[in-house]
Amino acid sequence: MTVTTTEVTAPAPGRRMNILFSLTLIGLLLFLWILLGIWTVSFWTPLNISNLLRQGAMTAILALGQTFVIITAGIDLSVGAIVGFTSVILAWLIQAGVPLWLSIVLTLLMGVAIGVFHGFGIVRMGLPPFIITLATLTSLRGIGLLITNGSTINITNEGFTNFARADFFGVPSLFWMVILVAIPAYFFLHLSRWGRYLFAVGSNREAARLSGVNVNRMIYLAYILSATCAAFVGVLLASRIGIGNATQADGWELQAIASSVIGGTSLFGAIGSVQGPLIGAFILATINNGANLLNVNSFWQRIITGVLIIVIVYFDQLRRRRM
Amino acid sequence: MTVTTTEVTAPAPGRRMNILFSLTLIGLLLFLWILLGIWTVSFWTPLNISNLLRQGAMTAILALGQTFVIITAGIDLSVGAIVGFTSVILAWLIQAGVPLWLSIVLTLLMGVAIGVFHGFGIVRMGLPPFIITLATLTSLRGIGLLITNGSTINITNEGFTNFARADFFGVPSLFWMVILVAIPAYFFLHLSRWGRYLFAVGSNREAARLSGVNVNRMIYLAYILSATCAAFVGVLLASRIGIGNATQADGWELQAIASSVIGGTSLFGAIGSVQGPLIGAFILATINNGANLLNVNSFWQRIITGVLIIVIVYFDQLRRRRM
């Protein structure tokens, strides 16, 4: 099958430009923050900044995982469902008396397994990523609901449920988790050859294959990373809400994709970074946080979010075209 | 830029193959029907067949509209939101005393307007279809909720609300609506030059353009058709449930896309038909109907749907590869 998009307007994702471009996105984020600081008295309070960092954290990690997949010109619609599902698995394991560390490890392995399944579907069965991940999205919610019998599993481990609320050195633990994921991700994507292979696979699969890149393995890897990030977010969510519930994180896949694209990732593949999706996620979190502080009607909030997505991505395109 | 995989396994979407291929999908549908006829006593009752035709009808029309967009290698995530939104618009117009026919016309025009907006975003602003339709998805629900203030608008026009449950010549009116949309769609996609242009745009935009195809106009057209089909479904939904409610039809875009892909449409563009998505939609409807008749647990139903999507698309790929 041949996919051709003729006009490449996208420019060098060269190093210097990448930094410049992220700067501009960061600029936007800072601009929003300054604006909110002027409009509301409570924005720049330590409590609110903590809240903001906490609220953006989970989407940020999801968006980062998603970015690996999008760079290979794929898509992972299942991440929201994985979050809900793994929160159930984790709660179930903890309540079954499995030690906490083991429960977490097993839950993350569950993420790996789901990623492997996606890779298998795409590589071996030749299914479009959109379809296989849509199918797991549907099925995983079903399995999670079966396990909980449609309700929720309470997690009684206090230490675990306190974690998501804790601060370390004044920074919310959830934000530390973003850093924990982002640093190895940066090394992987931008400094190691595997990262470069991901870009190569997204740019021209055949060329990558002819260069001796194990294309199939890279695709497996991308989906495993995405699903494992989602499973990790499932753990964090379980800690934050203290329950396992299969219907949680509904629609987060779209938020993750939107964050990634706002952060400059191209849905056609081969363009993306680690910092982009993180900034994208915090821009979205800021919009919500700001709207709450400004007491914007929640319906208007949706409208504004939609409009801002268009505006941000549009200006991003413009800037990239001009460079 | 060019993404190429050298060994092309997909065959000519020539006429004969298309028919053969649809036959096999129809075969699957009939197979499901026979199976359900054996397993349940009530499946082959006229009442149930009527119900089935009614239940599949709306997704079928959505999937058909979606197919035009997918053929151009795009995607329209907003169709579910458009359905909910236009059901509100219609209910609002009717309750405001606007004559029924005019309300319907205005609602459909609203669909056209949304399609134009999508086309504008893609063609003029250069946004990825995924993003612009995701943004309208978010915003439209917000606008609809603002109009209804988060509740529902009750439609008191009896004639209108009776329409969706009426039969003509023993066939449910909703199914007639599918036929009403499908016949011109068939002429358009398979027998007119515009249809050919859509395929060409989906296959290689630049080549189509240099061949004198007005690529931008074709993209506008595809999104207008999709949004208008969605608006039409919004009208049908309003008639069927007798209310306008902005949160209805949540997630129908994914069902529509799944139906289309099950019906053989390729998400990479340039492969698709009119009959495919219709059959795909009725396969999905049959799965749900059958599960209800067999009183399958709702959670199992989700799992089964996911698994069947994988199985059907996989075998479809296999068959096409072998041909």
Added chain:
Amino acid sequence: ADVTIPIIVKDTTSFYWQIVLAGARKAGKDLGVKVPELGAQSESDINGQISILENAVAGKPAAVVISPTEFKALGKPVDEAAKSVPVIGIDSGADSKAFTSFLTTDNVQGGRIAADGLAAAIKTATGKDSGDIAIITSLPGVGSLDQRREGFLDQIKTKYPNLKVIADKYADGQATTGLNMMTDLITANPTLVGVFASNLIMAQGVGQAIAENKLGDKIKVIGFDSDDKTVGFLKEGALAGLVVQDPYRMGYDGIKTALAASKKEKVEANVDTGANLVTKANMADPKIDALINPKVK
């Protein structure tokens, strides 16, 4: 007004919660309090509601009124919030002892009332309280819906052993899905005599299926909560009854109590705002009429 008391509901996109907000709005106007109307966009969005609570508290309000989406999950966040402001719970509870006051409807009790109503309706129609019945829940994993289902099933089991629950379905929050499920139930189970549709949107879908098939005499449906549509169904007989709470009062009294609490006045710790069964027979009753025609706007 310099006194701010935000109210956080479960789902701003539902009519029920809009009535709660309308009550709160009215109270704000009457008492001179600024009332930001906040809430998640789905009853199942627990994390979203926690974030909103966090943001609301960051704004340093006088008090917070909240209807927790999930009993356990909101416990800790409410504890946390209560450290800085008084927290008033409405509608549903949370796993926290920090609430200054509670104004709740007992959803389990609501389910029991529905069961009684259904049994009564079936008895009026068929002369006996036996037969096949079904329950349709709008969404899985939603606390209040779980409780209604639980109360309903328990009441049926203990009080009406001859009513047999032959289908226990979950939809996806869509009226159309409820409608499709109901038509399929009708097809598959000709012996069906009653259904409990446990929230507004399901009552709309199920009522439509009954109306469509003109089975109002044969299959009795009890819904939960009300709006014009379902009240219409009640009038034409497609629905046999509605369990109606008093959301308007919950909103109004929530703000009133919160204001009192913020002034360190003594407030009642627990108030049950009650749930009533509305049928065609008692619709005209002025008290009931006020419940089913709330002053939203």
Added chain:
Amino acid sequence: MTSLEEISHRHDDSKKTEATRVPPGSPILELVGLQKNYGYVEALKPATISFLAGEIHAIVGENGAGKSTLIKLLTGVIRRTAGEVVWCGHPVQLATPNEAIARGINAVHQEVVLCPHLTVAANLFLGDELNRFGMMRKREMEKEAQVVLDDLGFGLPAPALLGSLTIGQQQLVATARAAMRGTQFLIFDEPTAYLTRQESAQLFKLIRRLQSEGVTIVYISHRMEEVFELADRVSVLRDGTHVGTRTIGETNENELIALMINRSLEQIYHKEQIPAGETILDVRGLSGPGFEDVSLTVRAGEIVGLYGLIGAGRSEFALGLYGRQPVSAGEIHWQGKKVTIRNERDAMRLGIALAPESRRDQGLCLNLPIGLNINLPVFERLSKGPLISRSDEATNADRQIRDLSIKTPTRRVLASSMSGGNQQKVVIGKWLSHGARLFIFDEPTVGVDVGTKAEIYRLFAALLKQGAGIILISSYLPEVYELADRLHVFRQGHLVASHDYHKASHEEVLGEAIGV
């Protein structure tokens, strides 16, 4: 500073190429009954050919004869249906690209297969990055890449994005890539298709240099003079069958062509004397992105040739004229009237047709049937009212397939499953039925075999006789030189010289193009 040899040797060592070196002159790679079927299509019938260590072995054959298929089999791109490949005396599988790379078998494919979103340097090192502690040494790779590019005399910037280069330049990158990989056996599949003489000369120098280092070269081309200039031996394929191998000294062009097409061909360049008619097109001082101040005229019945090096701006000029890209200054007069061409449709309405240079990116809808591709520009004519006339559609497509002897069972075959040359014929066929007054052919015979080239030139003559004019853009000097009634030379976006038919020598024209 490292040079190409050092880098390539380092790769040699680092890869530990399993090659037991074979003495020059004895077989290094032998095909024994090698065969490939695509479904029912027998792309390569059992072929037995042996390649000798250190030789330059040319392969020639018509379009669709199976040349690229053979190469893809040797490089592990596709899997064989039957037969055996013997490498240095041992049978090998060659089931994946890695197996081929590990043995030092590399290829420069007919279609450029590199990653457009990566830099030139990243492409050169793809799959073979320099690492330290698991991290890439980006700066060093960039430096080395630049050294190699300079050493080869290609003058390409290593940090540039590959996608920003022209196809020809990309082809050069692919060549550099193959050269620095510790190659023992290097296959070129029509490498000069997108190169001008200048670049071709550079390439030949490189090929000779590699040969002197002991590399075995397989060279596929449709250009006979290249084969005679370079090759030691030549094998001929016809319809997937190996019909013979000759030592270059013992054969001549006519014999090879006769072997290829099973008949003899008196003359390739078919030039009839057609009296020039009225002026169709008069371009005055046209400027746009990539070209400046270009003035030329085209009269009915004449071929206007545009020659220049890569990036000289001819394609850009053609696209500007055709309305694909905005022009910033200048006037276009069409049949005596001043016109503005805002887009492609304006151009087509006037009667201008453009067969673009890149068949993959601009010419073809690859995953659609060739029938649809051929008819795409003329559907308006094939429609009755809103609907297409199915029979007209079939007739038109089948006529082009027949006229251009496109090798395909039916018009329903997907364009992507055709050989490169046959794809090119489809691109031309698209426009022949258009009934235009002015045809712009941009590199129309890239990858087209000699027999078909002759056919295409005959078709040009037929168009001219019907009163049309032709702008022929070609980087293949003999072609423009022999066909063009007037030859314009482009350099760096400017039209620098014009000559009437055969008024200047090859050397003069080349000199003007290079700018010496």
